[in-house]
Amino acid sequence: MSDVSEDTKPVIVLVRPQLGENIGKAARAMLNFGLTEMRLVEPRDGWPNPAAGPAASGADIILERAQVCSSTAEAVADCAHVYATTVRKRGVTKPVLTPEEAAREIPAQPGRSAIIFGPERSGLETEDVALARAIVTVPINPDFGSLNLAQAVILLAYECSKHADLVQPTQEELLPPAPQEELEGLIAHLESLLEPRGYFRPETRREATSRTLRTVLTKPAWNHLEVRTLRGVLSALERQIKP
Amino acid sequence: MSDVSEDTKPVIVLVRPQLGENIGKAARAMLNFGLTEMRLVEPRDGWPNPAAGPAASGADIILERAQVCSSTAEAVADCAHVYATTVRKRGVTKPVLTPEEAAREIPAQPGRSAIIFGPERSGLETEDVALARAIVTVPINPDFGSLNLAQAVILLAYECSKHADLVQPTQEELLPPAPQEELEGLIAHLESLLEPRGYFRPETRREATSRTLRTVLTKPAWNHLEVRTLRGVLSALERQIKP
Incomplete structure (x- = not known):
């Protein structure tokens, strides 16, 4: 993960976040998936916020390095690609991408990318969305859309991590x-x-019975340790019952 | 989403969850992505839990329908495919899948699937994992792995929602x-x-021996005819040798 140029990882921009706790949770979500750069646009309760640290569960480094900006435009000023996350359609005619599609694009294109997230209650304003080249919408249950800020951040961070030099689960x-x-x-x-x-x-019936048994025992593709275990089972079954 | 047969959606099993709040958050995460069936194995503080409802943010229907079970085995008794989510390696030699891989498999295979999640602090016990055919591990930052229960649930639910409507033609x-x-x-x-x-x-050595045997017999994914054949084999082995 450390080999990957920081340029291929998006900046996460929280626009007018309300609760410090949610900023902390977003930091934790980011670091879980290797994203490290957070920017805060006009956090409602100022910055630093004492509620953020405990919610970050150890991702304090993200909070310490978080940059506070006075406008969304300032926060994305150095970014070549801006993605606005929204749940609802905003009547803006921009491409709408899934998190997967955005995550695939981001490391493939030159220049930094930013993903912007709106305030907990209201989401991004039209003028924030206007800064973006594309909209990212998480495909959600149309009958129950209740994604909070940290959840939206984690889904995007997770998708981006798939396309950053990936840490696959290690398979023994x-x-x-x-x-x-x-x-x-x-x-x-x-x-x-x-x-x-x-x-x-x-x-x-001998032939058919024998074939059935063979089919059942061939299916598992047991390795030699497993076969050895089963040989032990059969040897035990041969033994007389111990009184 | 509602057109999809329920069989293609996994059951979410929370094993010994500690906080009602996390059960509520998991319910919310599920419903966001169209999963509706939750099972709770020995929730620490009993059930119902007054802290669950507020955290569910409206996903009360999931909590109301949640089924409480006295063991993990009971919770997955009717499931043909069991996936255990773990962060750390457990020294168990089972296939390890990403959420994406598991989500692709689940709707494509006949029979119900269950995804089991461990308690917040400790994760799944070895004997819970032993019930599963495969392990699902979220590829996470190796230097900062701090995924909470609801986050793990939302990532799995999110991945499953991508594949829910792509029900593969099953080989009948x-x-x-x-x-x-x-x-x-x-x-x-x-x-x-x-x-x-x-x-x-x-x-x-009893426990380890028993677990090894279980692993060997879980691996094949035998169907009910095959299990019946093997029951017949065992019954034959019980018989006295005919002279």
């Missing part, structure tokens, strides 16, 4: 399926236990 | 994995045969 090395002969050994072992118990009778 | 001849309770029946049956033969001794 999955073992390949066991060689076929190990599987054959397992099947033969099981059949040797079943045979004397009459499982394959009547004889006319 | 493929049966879905058996519901979890049938798999539990199989595991219990096998364990009842192994127990008197000393398979789980020494006692100090």
Whole structure:
């Protein structure tokens, strides 16, 4: 993540945020996904705000470095691409992108990008949206749209992180399926236990029954450790019940 | 969104959630993205919880319909696919998916899916994870991973909403994995045969041995016919050898 030029990561601009708590939560959401630059346009309760720190859950560095601006225009002055997040349509004829589409564009184009978010209650004003080249709208349940500021920030930050040099979840090395002969050994072992118990009778059904069993045991693609575990199970089943 | 069969939407299972507020926030996150079925496993402060409603911001219907379960196994009993969300590696060798990958799979496969989330502070226990076929991990900043419960829920719900209306034509001849309770029946049956033969001794190894066995048997995603075949195998193994 640190290899990626800061230019490919968007600046997050909170326009007239009301609650310090929400600013803190937005900072936490940003840092979770590797975004580090926050700008605050006229925060209602001034800045710094004592409610922001606790809500940031350790993302204090974002708050400390947050830049306070006196207008949205000032906050995006050095940005080549401005995206305005809105829930409702604002009667502005601009391209409307999903978070996914915006996140794909941002690192691919030269110059810094900013994503601007409006105040909790009212959202962005028309003049803020006017600064943007495109609108980003989270596709939300039309019957229940209740996305708060920090949630909107986290969804955008999350999408952007997919396209910044990605930190994939680390996958422990999955073992390949066991060689076929190990599987054959397992099947033969099981059949040797079943045979004397009459499982394959009547004889006319033997072939079909055997094939069904093989299909069930082939499906899992067990690795050699798993096959070994099952061999142990079969050996235990062979044992007499201990009194 | 309402046209989509409920079967293509995952059930959200909160395991031992601590704060009612977080249950409410999770409900809000769900409904924002059209998920409606919540199940609660042993909520710490009981249920209903007066702190949940205000935090749901209007998603009360989710809370009203939430089903309370006494175990994770009970909560996922009717689900064919169980995904466990974890942040840290758990030393369990199961496939690890991104939210995106899980969300793409869920509507494409026949049978219900459940996504399980652990308690706020500690996350899922190993035995909860053992019920799952796959792990979902949000790729997060390795230097600052601080995703809370509601944030994890919203990211998964958001990803699922992208794929909800893209119901893939399912290969109808493929049966879905058996519901979890049938798999539990199989595991219990096998364990009842192994127990008197000393398979789980020494006692100090019992838990790990049992978990290993469960992992091996969960991996195949056997359908109900296959589980039935294996129950028949176990019944045969119980029989005395015919002379």
